[in-house]
Amino acid sequence: MTTFAPAHAATPGPTGSRGPHSMEVRNVHKSFGPYDILTGMNLNFVDDAITTILGPSGTGKSVLIKHLVGLLEPDQGEVLIFGQDIWKISKPERYELRKRFGVLFQDGALFGSMNIFDNVCFPLRKHTDMHEKDIRDLVMDRLQEVGLEGAAAKLPSEVSGGMRKRAGFARALILDPDIVMFDEPDSGLDPVRTSLLNDVILEMHERHKGTYMVVTHDMATARKVSDYIGVVWKGKCIHYSEADAAFNSDNAFVRQFLAGDSAGPLGMD
Numbered sequence: 001m002t003t004f005a006p007a008h009a010a011t012p013g014p015t016g017s018r019g020p021h022s023m024e025v026r027n028v029h030k031s032f033g034p035y036d037i038l039t040g041m042n043l044n045f046v047d048d049a050i051t052t053i054l055g056p057s058g059t060g061k062s063v064l065i066k067h068l069v070g071l072l073e074p075d076q077g078e079v080l081i082f083g084q085d086i087w088k089i090s091k092p093e094r095y096e097l098r099k100r101f102g103v104l105f106q107d108g109a110l111f112g113s114m115n116i117f118d119n120v121c122f123p124l125r126k127h128t129d130m131h132e133k134d135i136r137d138l139v140m141d142r143l144q145e146v147g148l149e150g151a152a153a154k155l156p157s158e159v160s161g162g163m164r165k166r167a168g169f170a171r172a173l174i175l176d177p178d179i180v181m182f183d184e185p186d187s188g189l190d191p192v193r194t195s196l197l198n199d200v201i202l203e204m205h206e207r208h209k210g211t212y213m214v215v216t217h218d219m220a221t222a223r224k225v226s227d228y229i230g231v232v233w234k235g236k237c238i239h240y241s242e243a244d245a246a247f248n249s250d251n252a253f254v255r256q257f258l259a260g261d262s263a264g265p266l267g268m269d
């Protein structure tokens with residue numbers, strides 16, 4: 001278990017001898033105007049595992065995702081993807097690297113004017129020269145895996161929020177990414193749909209493997225899907241450990257946050 005330590009020094013991971021970690025953040029700082037958002041973030045994601053990132057609102061979790069996918073450049077520090085500092089490689093190389101990511105944004109980020117099928121095959125048409133028949137087979141496979149084979153012809157506005165998320169997930173997986181990120185996959189879903197989506201996350205991880213990062217406020221989601229848990233507070237990762245160890249942590253802040261207690265070191269500031 002690692003508590004209050006730079007994660008990159010302490011979490012070798014089960015495949016540590018295999019090479020560089022898929023995702024590593026070293027001493028990253030980021031400010032917007034006078035506001036210091038990331039304040040020396042260190043995080044070393046365990047490969048081929050599901051890591052859930054928890055932390056209070058406004059503490060920099062989405063900003064962290066944007067750094068990991070190369071949408072934001074750190075003021076200081078390094079973001080390493082498969083050992084490469086993404087800001088020390090060329091733009092075309094960064095573009096190539098991004099294809100190894102699948103990202104599920106909060107609302108699924110589907111194109112409203114395209115049906116579910118066209119949304120899911122969009123990355124294939126954009127980034128590959130696959131034949132239409134192979135595209136169709138692959139997209140229908142993915143849609144079936146997420147339980148949407150009957151909804152391929154529907155527009156996003158014609159399906160439920162949970163179905164939109166599953167469609168976003170199918171699209172995030174379509175290029176067979178090594179890394180998949182979920183920004184609050186459960187937002188706006190009722191507990192049953194959240195639980196069903198979590199089942200799909202676990203099944204897809206089991207089937208396709210990869211390093212998954214899930215950002216959520218939902219402790220039921222964290223308990224269900226996490227192999228590892230990272231806790232972020234005031235722009236730093238203050239805890240990273242196996243999920244059981246996090247839920248049994250004796251650190252006052254981690255305990256308070258994971259238990260959702262009002263009493264403890266975490267206040268409203």
Ligand SMILES: Nc1ncnc2c1ncn2[C@@H]1O[C@H](COP(=O)(O)OP(=O)(O)OP(=O)(O)O)[C@@H](O)[C@H]1O
Pocket residue numbers: 032037055056057058059060061062063064
């Ligand atoms: N592009 C930006 N310009 C200015 N401020 C920003 C920008 N992006 C994020 N912020 C600020 O950074 C802080 C952290 O935002 P972020 O969205 O990462 O929080 P979060 O931990 O994901 O919160 P939540 O759990 O509520 O989604 C917020 O105060 C936000 O307003």
